[in-house]
Amino acid sequence: MARRRPKGVLELGWAVIESAATGRAEHVPTDQIYPEDVVRRIAFQAGGGHGWRISALSTPRAKAPPWKIVVITGAPSWAEYWAPALAALPQDREMIVVDRPGFAGSEPVEYVGDIRVQAQALMPLLETAPNQKLLLVGQSYGAAIAALMAANRPARLQGLVLLSGFFGETGPTGRWLVGLGSKLLKWAPRLVPRDLKNAVREVRDQHTQLDHLHEALARLRVPVHVVHGDADDFAPIETAEQLVAETRTRRPMAFRKVEGANHFFNDGPAEMVLELIEDCLPKPVDWKGLGAATWAVVKARLPRFSRARAKPAAATV
Structure with a gap:
């Protein structure tokens, strides 16, 4: 039986430590759970002139479906935690979930703190097949990065979803974790695995870059959906x-x-997070119904003419 992936931020942190100790990029290798024709590990070269190798999980499809969904994950950025959602995705959808630069199977080893650089590096994810539409999802720390990517106006982008977006302010759990991580980085940096080290630095320093987020959102022409849990x-x-x-x-x-x-929406049932994302897709227009409704309005506003016709005048001799 395959090992269970830890859930929640504390267990995720422990998974990172365990994986680093064993030299694995994934806590539970995805290919041990799902066949390659269901969930597949891929890699691509980063955009923006960076030579990094970027790792991601994808849903192989024999033919490009109408919609491609790209997920930019949070911190630490581990695509493997989206594997159940990828496996449950309908065949008429395609999804790619990325390990961001500096995490899991992606390069570089060094910390990439500038969200603009990360956005540049991840732009190749937004390439689509002909006539394929695109939905971009940014999760947690990845929300701001996704907004910058969307502001570059990629072709066929139809919407942006900010899922559990992190925007500089931490809650009780976040403050405790960042505080503990900052102390470890100061007093025992060699004991902190790369992914945890980079995650703490990202979350701790993100508030200095929020101007880039606001500027990007102001330029967007596509619908923006903000989805957040009240707990x-x-x-x-x-x-x-x-x-x-x-x-x-x-x-x-x-x-x-x-x-x-x-x-962590993706910790719950896969169907729940997929339903939330699906609800953010533009609804198809009922042109037939719209045409009938439009004609009814036009017809109601037309002048009303009497159907009675005037009798012809009597002929004179």
Whole structure:
């Protein structure tokens, strides 16, 4: 039987430590759980002129489906925690979940603290097949990076989802973890695995880069969906609500509060997180119904002419 992946931020931290000790990039190798034709590990070269090798998990499809969904993960950035959602994805959808630069199977080893550089490096993820539409999802720390990627106006981008977005303010659990991690980095840095070290530095220093996030959101022309759990003790829901209320955008951002949900939507049933993402896809237009409704309005506004016709005048001799 395959080993269970730890859940939650504390167990995730322990998984990172255990993986580093054994030299693995994944805590539970995905290929031991899912066949390669269901969930496949891929790699690509980073954009922006960077020579890094970036690792990701994908859903192989014989033919490009109508929608491609790209997920930019949080900190620490481990795509393997999205494997159940990838496996449960319908065949008419494609999904790619990335290990961001500096995490898991991705290069570099060094810390990449600038979210603009990370956005440049991950732009190749947004390439699509002909006529394929694109939805971009940014999770936690990845939300700000996804916003910068969306601001570059990739072709066929139809929407941006900020899922459990982290926007500089930590909740009780986040403060405790970042505080503990900062102390370890100061007094015993060699004992902290790379992924935990980079995650702590990212979360601790992100507040200095929020101007880039606000600027990116102001330039977006596509719908932006902010989805947040009201039980999130890592990234407070109040911060997400404040972002929606105070950020000037070309079109209003849609906010959805998920009752009882914590910071890790992908820890729950795969169907739940997939349903939340699916709800953010643009709904198809009922052109037939729209045409009938439009004609009814036009017809109601047309002048009403009497059907009675005037009798012809009597002929004279």
